[in-house]
Amino acid sequence: MTFLQVCDGLVRAALVEDQSFSDLLPQVMRASETASATDKDAAMPRMAEGIAEAPPNLGGWLAVIAGAWIEHGADPVPVGRAVVERLTEVTASALAFGSAWEEATGGKPPDMQEEQPSQTIFDTIAPKLADGAVSAMMSWFALPQFAMAACTVLSTAPSVRAGLTDRDFRAFAAGQAAKYHHQMEHVQRLLQVLDDERLLVLDRAGRRGWTITIGGIGDNFQLHTLLAGALAGRPGGLPGTPPAPEIIACFLDADAPPGPPVISSPWDLVDARGEPVYNEGVPADIPAVNGTRVLVLDPPSYQRTFPAGRRFPLMPATLKVDGMHLPEDLTGWWPHIAPR
Known part of the structure; x- marks a missing residue:
């Protein structure tokens, strides 16, 4: 299969939450090591679709891959808006998770980089978040991936920065989330860049x-x-x-x-x-x-x-x-x- 076909398969698996995603992810990572910048640029619009529409726990990994491509010379613009818009959505859900956890337990939420979603975690927040509990839990654990990708996009794409609306609101939300994940402070600063x-x-x-x-x-x-x-x-x-x-x-x-x-x-x-x-x-x-x-x-x-x-x-x-x-x-x- 071509590089574009492998990437398309990964995105399709992410969109339908197919179990093949876990096998395809390392394949795409390995293929990325030898793919040309032209091939990566060609795959970016499809990656943007996955970042925008896949569940956050899978879309976050697509964002990380796209961010790595950008750091190696790929064009950030095709995925830039999708990464930042999805980060805004994920941040709101993660903040809801953090608030619900603190209200329910009086303690610190789970470490989003050291722990994983679980039934116990879901049961803790479900009484507070009801139908939004699953999305909030997945967003909580996906926040580091989206934050990392957003830092790369916002650093390398001035046109993406300039095209964002409600930058003050986004920066405020990022600042609120910084107490849970340090990289969100960098996101906040980048959203303030003139x-x-x-x-x-x-x-x-x-x-x-x-x-x-x-x-x-x-x-x-x-x-x-x-x-x-x-x-x-x-x-x-x-x-x-x-x-x-x-x-x-x-x-x-x-x-x-x-x-x-x-x-x-x-x-x-x-x-x-x-x-x-x-x-x-x-x-x-x-x-x-x-x-x-x-x-x-x-x-x-x-x-x-x-x-x-x-x-x-x-x-x-x-x-x-x-x-x-x-x-x-x-x-x-x-x-x-x-x-x-």
Whole structure:
């Protein structure tokens, strides 16, 4: 059989819950080791059907396989929407499971990676969830698979991120589920990533500013460093020495070298209200003024150091300076900016 035929058989088995799924799964995994990226791309639409429609305990494994293909060069777009939409559904059911278990027992739910569905587990939640008990139990144990695949998809497919509706709601649900499975915190962060987002960056001391456009930035450590690379010591920029090119590359799309190098930040970042913009946060935390997120650069109040590298190594980032604004261009902005 061809690679496409083997994958189709796996999906058909998943959709009808055929016992052959357990035999076909390792076959597809072995075949994936030698299949070309073209073959994997051709199989992706069929995998997307299985991810969207199969029971969660089987669809989760299809999502894991698709995620592995993406990490080896396959196109994430054909399965991206299916993975994220199904994760949202599975997350809601898993949260219902966790709540029902805690109400019924007063203790922690089963370990979703170390235990398996069982009659005992079903009997514990059934009085609370009635007809939804089976789906909730299967979703609980499938959550790690869908979370892993979603992290890969959201890291590699900006068009999928941009096409999602209700991202705040999805991120909130992911955050709620993070108490049960740590990888859901990564999902939450990835759902908050901004793409093609324009920011106004203001230098309080010099009263100048810059409009920048960012994409694929996973946290404010990354934003901080890329700003330093774009503005420090550059023509029309700010005083100081920019990070070395190889350091900047680590925050764009390159792997961090062993170590990794430790760098220091040249500024305090604050928002228009005068509140700190913490490096541990994300650019989406920066509030908007008149529809534009505003970031203010102040001299550093103390030395901050952090290791080079991106929170999400699969996600390439961009930061582009669109233009500089002279003090006379910004007179209408400063009344909206709180003093330091």
